[in-house]
Amino acid sequence: MAPAAVPIAATASELTVSAMKTDLAKSTKPQLDASKLTYTFNKHGGVVPALDDPIRREHNSSTDHMLTVKWTEKGGWEAPQLRPYGHLDIMPTASCIHYATQAFEGMKAYRGVDGKLRLFRPDLNCKRMNLSSTRIALPPIDPEQLEELVKNFVSVDCPKWLPDPETFIYLRPAVIASGAALGVQKPREATVFIIAVLFPPMEVLNGMRLLASKEDMGVRAWPGGHGWSKVGANYGPTLQAQGEARERGFDQILWLLGSEGRVTEAGASNFFVVWKNKTSGRLELITAPLGDKIILDGVTRRSVIELAKSRLSHNPTEVLKEVQHLEKLDVVEQNYTIDDIAEAYEDGRLVEAFACGTAFFVAPISYIQHEVDKGIEVPMNTTTTDGCKSGAYAAAIKTWLKEIMYGKVSHPWGVVINERGAQ
Amino acid sequence: MAPAAVPIAATASELTVSAMKTDLAKSTKPQLDASKLTYTFNKHGGVVPALDDPIRREHNSSTDHMLTVKWTEKGGWEAPQLRPYGHLDIMPTASCIHYATQAFEGMKAYRGVDGKLRLFRPDLNCKRMNLSSTRIALPPIDPEQLEELVKNFVSVDCPKWLPDPETFIYLRPAVIASGAALGVQKPREATVFIIAVLFPPMEVLNGMRLLASKEDMGVRAWPGGHGWSKVGANYGPTLQAQGEARERGFDQILWLLGSEGRVTEAGASNFFVVWKNKTSGRLELITAPLGDKIILDGVTRRSVIELAKSRLSHNPTEVLKEVQHLEKLDVVEQNYTIDDIAEAYEDGRLVEAFACGTAFFVAPISYIQHEVDKGIEVPMNTTTTDGCKSGAYAAAIKTWLKEIMYGKVSHPWGVVINERGAQ
Numbered sequence: 001m002a003p004a005a006v007p008i009a010a011t012a013s014e015l016t017v018s019a020m021k022t023d024l025a026k027s028t029k030p031q032l033d034a035s036k037l038t039y040t041f042n043k044h045g046g047v048v049p050a051l052d053d054p055i056r057r058e059h060n061s062s063t064d065h066m067l068t069v070k071w072t073e074k075g076g077w078e079a080p081q082l083r084p085y086g087h088l089d090i091m092p093t094a095s096c097i098h099y100a101t102q103a104f105e106g107m108k109a110y111r112g113v114d115g116k117l118r119l120f121r122p123d124l125n126c127k128r129m130n131l132s133s134t135r136i137a138l139p140p141i142d143p144e145q146l147e148e149l150v151k152n153f154v155s156v157d158c159p160k161w162l163p164d165p166e167t168f169i170y171l172r173p174a175v176i177a178s179g180a181a182l183g184v185q186k187p188r189e190a191t192v193f194i195i196a197v198l199f200p201p202m203e204v205l206n207g208m209r210l211l212a213s214k215e216d217m218g219v220r221a222w223p224g225g226h227g228w229s230k231v232g233a234n235y236g237p238t239l240q241a242q243g244e245a246r247e248r249g250f251d252q253i254l255w256l257l258g259s260e261g262r263v264t265e266a267g268a269s270n271f272f273v274v275w276k277n278k279t280s281g282r283l284e285l286i287t288a289p290l291g292d293k294i295i296l297d298g299v300t301r302r303s304v305i306e307l308a309k310s311r312l313s314h315n316p317t318e319v320l321k322e323v324q325h326l327e328k329l330d331v332v333e334q335n336y337t338i339d340d341i342a343e344a345y346e347d348g349r350l351v352e353a354f355a356c357g358t359a360f361f362v363a364p365i366s367y368i369q370h371e372v373d374k375g376i377e378v379p380m381n382t383t384t385t386d387g388c389k390s391g392a393y394a395a396a397i398k399t400w401l402k403e404i405m406y407g408k409v410s411h412p413w414g415v416v417i418n419e420r421g422a423q
Numbered sequence: 424m425a426p427a428a429v430p431i432a433a434t435a436s437e438l439t440v441s442a443m444k445t446d447l448a449k450s451t452k453p454q455l456d457a458s459k460l461t462y463t464f465n466k467h468g469g470v471v472p473a474l475d476d477p478i479r480r481e482h483n484s485s486t487d488h489m490l491t492v493k494w495t496e497k498g499g500w501e502a503p504q505l506r507p508y509g510h511l512d513i514m515p516t517a518s519c520i521h522y523a524t525q526a527f528e529g530m531k532a533y534r535g536v537d538g539k540l541r542l543f544r545p546d547l548n549c550k551r552m553n554l555s556s557t558r559i560a561l562p563p564i565d566p567e568q569l570e571e572l573v574k575n576f577v578s579v580d581c582p583k584w585l586p587d588p589e590t591f592i593y594l595r596p597a598v599i600a601s602g603a604a605l606g607v608q609k610p611r612e613a614t615v616f617i618i619a620v621l622f623p624p625m626e627v628l629n630g631m632r633l634l635a636s637k638e639d640m641g642v643r644a645w646p647g648g649h650g651w652s653k654v655g656a657n658y659g660p661t662l663q664a665q666g667e668a669r670e671r672g673f674d675q676i677l678w679l680l681g682s683e684g685r686v687t688e689a690g691a692s693n694f695f696v697v698w699k700n701k702t703s704g705r706l707e708l709i710t711a712p713l714g715d716k717i718i719l720d721g722v723t724r725r726s727v728i729e730l731a732k733s734r735l736s737h738n739p740t741e742v743l744k745e746v747q748h749l750e751k752l753d754v755v756e757q758n759y760t761i762d763d764i765a766e767a768y769e770d771g772r773l774v775e776a777f778a779c780g781t782a783f784f785v786a787p788i789s790y791i792q793h794e795v796d797k798g799i800e801v802p803m804n805t806t807t808t809d810g811c812k813s814g815a816y817a818a819a820i821k822t823w824l825k826e827i828m829y830g831k832v833s834h835p836w837g838v839v840i841n842e843r844g845a846q
Contacts, residue, residue, distance in 0.1 A: 059606040060516050087512045088520075092618045093483050097511075097599050100523035100655035101662065137662035172605060176520050177659075182595060182620050183482040184658055184691050184782070186666035195515045197605050219647035224638045226660050232523035233656035235607055236600075237649050239524065239560035243609035268607050359607070 029076025032069065032141060032192075034148035039156070041065070041422045042084035048161055049198065056200040063157040063169070063196045064422060067149055070178070071139050073188040080149055082156060085195065091180035095187045101177035102232040103132035106358040108168040109154045109196070109417070112407030115165065117158050117417045120405050122147050124299045125173070132229040133175045137186045141175065146192070149173075151417050153194045159421040161196065166406050170197045170359070199359075203388050204251075207366025207380050208355060210266055211250040212338050217241035220255035220264060221294045227264070228293040235268060242267065252355070254338070254368055257294065261338040264294055266365070269357035270301035273341060274329065274393050276349035283329040283351070285312070285393065286336055300356040300401070303413065305331055307400055312393065323396055338370050345376045352391025353378045362398040364390040452499025455492065455564060455615075457571035462579070464488070464845045465507035471584055472621065479623040486580040486592075486619045487845060490572055494562050495602070496611040503572055505579060508618065514603040518610045524600035525655040526555035529781040531591040532577045532619070532840070535830025538588065540581050540840045543828050545570050547722045548596070555652040556598045560609045564598060569615070572596075574840050576617045582844040584619065589829050593620045593782070622782075626811050627674075630789025630803050631778060633689055634673040635761050640664035643678035643687060644717045650687070651716040658691060665690065675778070677761070677791055680717065684761040687717055689788070692780035693724035696764060697752065697816050699772035706752040706774070708735070708816065709759055723779040723824070726836065728754055730823055735816065746819050761793050768799045775814025776801045785821040787813040 045064040049055050062085050069080040095101045105125045110118045126143035133141050150173060162169045172195050179189025213219070218241050220234065221227020227234060238253065245253050252267030265271055265288075272287045285308050288295045295301075310317045314328045344350040353365040366389070368376040380389040384398065404411040465487040472478050485508050492503040518524045528548045533541045549566035556564050573596060585592045595618050602612025636642070641664050643657065644650020650657060661676065668676050675690030688694055688711075695710045708731050711718045718724075733740045737751045767773040776788040789812070792798040803812040807821070827834040 058604060060514075060603040062516060066515055085515070087514050089510045090513045090520075091483075091510050092489055092508070092597075092616055093485060093595075093620060095659075097513075097519050097525055098527050098595070098597060098655055098658070099662070100525065100659035102520055102523065102659070104521050135663060136659050137666060170605070172516075172521070174515075174521060180483040181481060182593070184662070184665075186662050193515055197516060215647045217647075218649070219645065222642065222645040222648065224640075224642035225645065226641070231660065232521055233660050235522035236518075236524040236559045237654065237656050239522070239607070239609050240558060242607075243560060 027076065030078070032071075032077040032145040034080060034145045034152065036079035037067075037149065037152055038079055038081050040081065040083040044084075045160070045422065048163065051164060051167060051201060056198045059197060059199065061198040063161040065153070065157050067153045067194040069149070069192045071190045071192070072179070082153060088178070088191070088193070090178060093180040093182045095177035095179065095181060098182065099177070099184060100231070100233045100236075101136055101138060101187050102174065103129065103136050103138060104172060104174035104230055104232070105129045106230075107150065107171040107173070108358060108405075109158050109162055109171055110168045110405040111158075111162045111165050113165050114407045116407055117154065117162065117419055118405060118407060118414045119150070119154065119417060120415070121299050121303065121413045122150055122415055124302065126150070128230060128297060129173055129175070132231050135226055135229040136231045136233070138175050138177060138190050141192060146173065150194055154196070155417055155420050156422050157196055158417070159419045161198075167201070168199070168405070170199045171195075172197060202360065203386055204360070204363045205387070206389050207364040207378070208251040208266070209249065209367040210252055210254040210365055210369070211245040211248065212254045212261070212368055212370040213241065213256050217244070217253065219257060222257065223292055223294065225294075228290065228296060230296065238268075250369065256338055262288070262335050263338055263341065264288055265296065266355040267360070269355035269360050269363065270296065270298040271353070271355050272304065273336070273353045274351040274391065275341075275344040276351070278340075278343070278347070278349065283327050284332045285329050286332045286334060288335055289333040298357055300358060300361070303401060304356055304362070304397055305333070307397055308393075311400070312396070326392055326396065329393070338368075341368065342370060342376055345378075350376070351379060352393060354391065354394040362394050362401065364388070364394045450499065453501070455500045455568040457503060457568045457575065459502035460490075460572065460575055461502055461504050463504065463506040467507075468583070468845065471586065474587060474590060474624060479621045482620060482622065484621040486584045488576070488580050490576045490617040492572070492615045493601070494613045494615070505576060511601070511614070511616070513601060516603040516605045518600035518602065518604060521605065522600070522607060523654070523656040523659070524559055524561060524610050525597065526552065526559050526561060527595060527597035527653055527655070528552045529653075530573065530594040530596070531781060531828075532581050532585055532594055533591045533828040533830075534581075534585045534588050536588050537830045539830055540577065540585065540842055541828060541830060541837045542573070542577065542840060543838070544722050544726065544836045545573055545838055547725065549573070551653060551720065552596055552598070555654050558649055558652040559654045559656070561598050561600060561613050564615060569596065573617055577619070578840055578843045579845050580619055581840070582842045584621075590624070591622070591828070593622045594618075595620060625784065626809055627783070627786045628810070629812050630787040630801070631674040631689070632672065632790045633675055633677040633788055633792070634668040634671065635677045635684070635791055635793040636664065636679050640667070640676065642680060645680065646715055646717065648717075651713065651719060653719065661691075673792065679761055685711070685758050686761055686764065687711055688719065689778040690783070692778035692783050692786065693719065693721040694776070694778050695727065696759070696776045697774040697814060698764075698767040699774070701763075701766065701770070701772065706750050707755045708752050709755045709757060711758055712756040721780055723781060723784070726824060727779055727785070727820055728756070730820055731816075734823070735819070749815055749819065752816075761791075764791065765793060765799055768801075773799070774802060775816060777814065777817040785817050785824065787811070787817050
C-alpha cells in the first residue's frame with residue numbers, strides 16, 4: 001500500500017500524511033488554506049472568570065470566538081472564518097448527531113513564566129486530526145494548514161483569555177459531518193471548528209483510584225476498531241461504565257482487553273507502569289504498544305517515552321543532575337496484563353504507575369481494583385513541588401514537561417505564538 | 424443484578440425495561456409525559472415532492488414539523504413540543520458532537536391500501552431506544568410515552584406528507600447529549616427529537632452484492648462492545664469501508680468477526696441465509712444469535728424469525744396455501760462463518776440469502792465476495808410481483824410483511840394511527 005518513495009521506517013502517521021498530500025495534489029477543488037482566514041471580531045466579549053471560579057469546573061465556558069471552516073465534496077474547502085462564539089446550525093438530519101461522524105483533538109495553550117504564549121507540539125495533534133477524520137469517513141485535513149489555523153485562533157483569543165503565567169486554556173479542534181443527509185453513507189459535507197474552553201487548574205493531590213474493567217462494563221477498543229484514532233465513537237460508549245465507577249468511588253476505569261486482561265488505557269488517557277522485570281530484574285517503564293492500533297498515539301504518551309529515553313535510560317542523550325538519585329530504566333512498549341501488575345505488586349517489584357494525556361496531564365495512580373475485594377496499592381513515594389503525592393519518575397517527567405510548556409526552558413516542543421488580540 | 428421478581432426467562436430487553444421502571448418510580452423529578460405535548464403548527468409548510476422526485480434520494484427532505492423534548496439531570500423531563508421543523512441549537516461544546524453520546528431509532532409510517540395510516544410494531548422500536556439511550560450514558564426513555572409521542576407526531580404530519588396508498592415515510596426518533604459541557608463524562612442534559620424524512624421508493628431489482636470484510640476494513644462490533652444497541656458509534660466507523668466497497672461496485676459490506684470469520688450483519692442490516700445443513704441435510708433459515716450482544720435486535724429480524732416459525736417451519740401455527748410449494752425449514756439462531764456459506768455454495772446446499780432492516784426492508788443477496796478473486800453466487804430463483812429477483816423464502820416473507828404494513832390483512836403488528844393533521 002505504501003508508495004515506493006516512502007522509507008520503510010516511516011510511521012503509520014507519516015505514511016498517511018504522505019498519501020493525503022498526494023490526494024490533495026490531485027484534487028482541483030479548493031484546498032484548506034489558512035491564508036484565506038477572515039476575521040469577524042466579537043464586539044460583546046465575555047468576562048474572564050477567576051482561576052478559582054467554580055464555573056470553570058463545568059467545562060462549558062468558552063472564549064469570545066470560534067473558528068469554522070466548511071467542506072463539501074462538490075466544492076472543496078471554503079475560506080476559514082474566525083467569528084464570535086455561538087451555536088452551530090445543525091439540522092436534525094445531520095449525520096454527526098446520528099452516526100458519530102465526528103473526530104476531535106485535545107490541545108492546550110500555555111502562558112509561560114516569561115509571559116509568552118505557547119503550544120505544545122501542535123504538529124502532532126494536527127497530524128492525528130487528519131488521521132482521525134479520514135478514519136471516520138470525513139475529509140483529509142491538511143495538518144500544516146490546521147496548525148496555522150489553531151495558531152491564528154489562539155493568537156486572537158489568548159491575549160485576553162489566558163492572562164496568568166503558568167496557566168493554560170484547553171483547545172478543541174473538531175470536525176463533524178454537518179450536512180443534512182440521513183443516509184448511512186460517507187458524508188458529503190463537513191465542518192471543522194476550533195474553540196477554547198476554560199478548565200479549572202488540575203492537580204491530582206493523592207493519586208487516581210482506578211477500577212479495572214470487567215467484560216460486562218464494555219471494552220474500550222478492539223483489534224480492527226478505531227481505538228488508535230480520536231473519534232467520538234471511542235468515548236460515549238465508555239461513559240456509562242465510567243459513571244458507575246465514579247459512583248463507586250473510583251476516578252477512572254483501567255480498560256482491559258480480552259480474557260487475558262491486556263492493559264490498554266486509563267479512562268481517556270494512556271497508561272504507564274514502572275516495575276522491575278520479573279525475569280531480568282531490570283527496571284522498566286512499560287506502556288502498551290501502538291502496533292495493533294488499540295491505543296491512542298497520545299502526544300503526552302509520545303513525549304513521556306521520548307523524555308524517558310533521552311534522560312532516564314541507560315544510554316541517555318541528556319544527562320541531568322536532578323535525576324542522578326533515580327535508577328536508570330528501560331523504556332518498553334509492549335503488551336502486559338493486569339495479572340502482570342498484580343504479580344509485580346505481590347512480589348514487591350511494582351514501583352509506580354501513572355496515566356497521561358492532554359486533559360489530565362501526568363496523573364499518578366494510587367490504587368487499582370482488579371477483583372471484587374482485591375486491589376493493588378500503587379506506591380507513591382514522592383511529594384512534588386506543588387504538594388501532590390506521586391511516584392518519583394512521574395514527578396520528574398511532569399516537571400520536565402511543565403518546564404517546556406511554561407517556557408522555563410527553551411525547547412523545540414514549546415512553540416511560541418505571536419499574539420495579535422481581537423482587533 | 425436482576426430484581427428477584429423478574430422471571431428467569433425474561434429477555435435482556437424486558438429486564439432492562441423493568442429495571443428502568445423501578446428507577447422511574449423512585450425519581451421525584453418530572454417524568455417523560457406525552458400528555459403534556461404542546462403544539463405549535465408550521466404556518467409556512469413545504470410542498471410534498473412527487474414519489475419520483477430525485478430530491479427524495481438525498482434523504483434530507485423533512486416534513487413540516489419536528490417533536491422535541493428536553494431532559495436535564497437536575498430538572499427531569501420538560502413538556503414535549505411539536506413545532507415547526509428547523510435547526511437544532513447546538514453549542515460547539517455539546518457532548519453529542521464530540522463523544523458520540525447519541526442513539527436513534529429507524530421506523531416507518533405506512534399508508535395502507537385502505538387509506539389508513541399505520542406503524543409497524545412501534546413498541547419494539549421504543550423499547551430498544553430506551554436500551555440504546557442508557558447504553559450511551561443518556562437517560563432512560565419511557566418506551567410507552569415515546570410511542571405515544573411518535574403516534575402524535577405522525578398523526579400531525581402524515582395526513583399531508585404521506586398521501587399515497589402503499590407508500591411509506593421514514594421516521595427518526597433520536598436522543599442526543601445536547602448540553603454544553605466538554606468534560607468526558609455522563610451527560611447532564613439530553614434532547615429527544617422525532618423527525619420524518621422522505622425516502623425514494625426502494626426495491627432492490629437484482630439483489631445486493633456484498634463484500635465480506637477483511638480485518639483492515641475494521642470490525643462493526645465486538646464482544647463487550649455495543650453492536651446490539653442503536654448508538655451512533657456503531658455506524659460512523661463503518662462508513663469509510665462502506666465507501667470503498669461502493670467504489671469497487673458492491674452495495675454493502677458483510678461484516679465478519681474474528682479470525683474464524685463469523686457472519687454478523689450486512690451493512691446496517693441483519694443477515695439471513697437459507698441452506699441445507701451440512702450434517703443433517705435439513706433445510707434451515709439461519710441468522711446470528713443475539714446472546715453475545717454483537718447483533719442488533721432488529722424489528723424486521725425478529726418479525727422474519729416469528730413469521731418463518733409460524734408459517735414456514737415443520738410445526739406451523741398458521742398454514743398458508745401460497746407457500747405449499749415451499750419446503751418446510753428449521754429456524755436457527757446460531758453463529759456461522761463465511762467459510763460455512765462458501766462450503767454450502769460449493770456443495771450446492773446454498774438456497775438463498777437476504778439482508779433485512781427497516782431502511783432496506785427485505786433485500787435479497789445475489790453475490791458475496793469473500794476472497795480477492797473468489798465469490799459466492801447466491802441463487803435467486805424467483806421474480807416477485809414487483810419485478811425483483813429474489814429467493815423464494817425472502818419473497819414470501821416480504822409479501823407477508825407488506826400485507827401487514829399496508830393493511831392488506833388485519834394483524835396486531837400493524838398499528839392504525841388516528842390522523843389529526845396540523846390544526
